[in-house]
Amino acid sequence: MSIDIAKRAEVLIQALPYIQNYYGKTVVVKYGGSAMEDESLKKAVMGDVVLLTLVGVKIVLVHGGGPEISATLKKLGKESTFVGGLRVTDKETVEVAQMVLAGKVNKGLVNLIQNVGGRAVGISGMDGHLIEAKMLDESLGYVGEIVAIHPEPIKDLLEKGYIPVVSTLGCDKAGNVYNINADTAAAYIAGALEAESLINMTDTKGVLRNAQDPQSLIARLSLSDIPALQESGVVTGGMIPKLACCAHAVEKGAKRAFIIDGRVPHAILIEMLTDEGIGTMVTAE
DSSP, rough: OHHHHHHHHHHHHHHHHHHHHHHTOEEEEEEEHHHHHHHHHHHHHHHHHHHHHHHTTTEEEEEEEHHHHHHHHHHHOOOOEEEEEEBOOHHHHHHHHHHIIIIHHHHHHHHHHHHHTTOEEEETTTTGGOOOEEEGGGBBSBEEEEEOOOOHHHHHHHHHHOEEEOOOEEEETTEEEEEHHHHHHHHHHHHHHHHHOOOOEEEEEBBBSSSOOGGGGEEEEEEHHHHHHHHHSSOOOOOOOOHHHHHHHTTTTEEEEEEEEETTTTTHHHHHHHSSSSSEEEEOO
């Protein structure tokens, strides 16, 4: 028993400088993938978010909900169509997206955070005109391209000690609603808030030098490293937009961005509060 307690104390002492570094600073967490679908992982993530808040970190949780939208559309007898990874979104589909993202998914996460001892308020990108958007491509319908972030609603909630839980819907000045890619929204929000970190939870370990070798993780990248990795074919497929989002966040004001494996329990704590980390970190230099 004494050894176990001693180990716990050692872990806390090792985490102390990281806690001090993050104290009072803002971290944007893009929540998605398996961590959002597996109930035990979901509870672990919410617990991590609450713990970080209790030690003085200002957490902003940004989420999507593509699988839930697809499931709801299917129940309504409407099949989903994707072009280049983006959902073709007609008027009916964007209404379903609004119902699912700003309603079921968002309020479910708020409730879960509060059940594990946190204080959360759910908002969408439509609230306070947080995410101003325009139509990305007429052929895709109501899929949005971000025009501007107006972060005041998030800042107000953080100042009052709440965890803002943000669903990624946007709107234009005419009142049209758009579905926004969650990775992109999180990157823009992290940049606008000049966050200490953006943490992008995925279903991969991070950027791998060899996609077939999990041990070939690239632990750290600078912005100048990214073009060469893309040209050489190291970064391909879905990792290209994720890395682009990390780069955007850093370029626009976030100090660093991480791509981590959300399938690992307590991945956020491992990345933020240990020497070893768990994923790929992107920095300006």
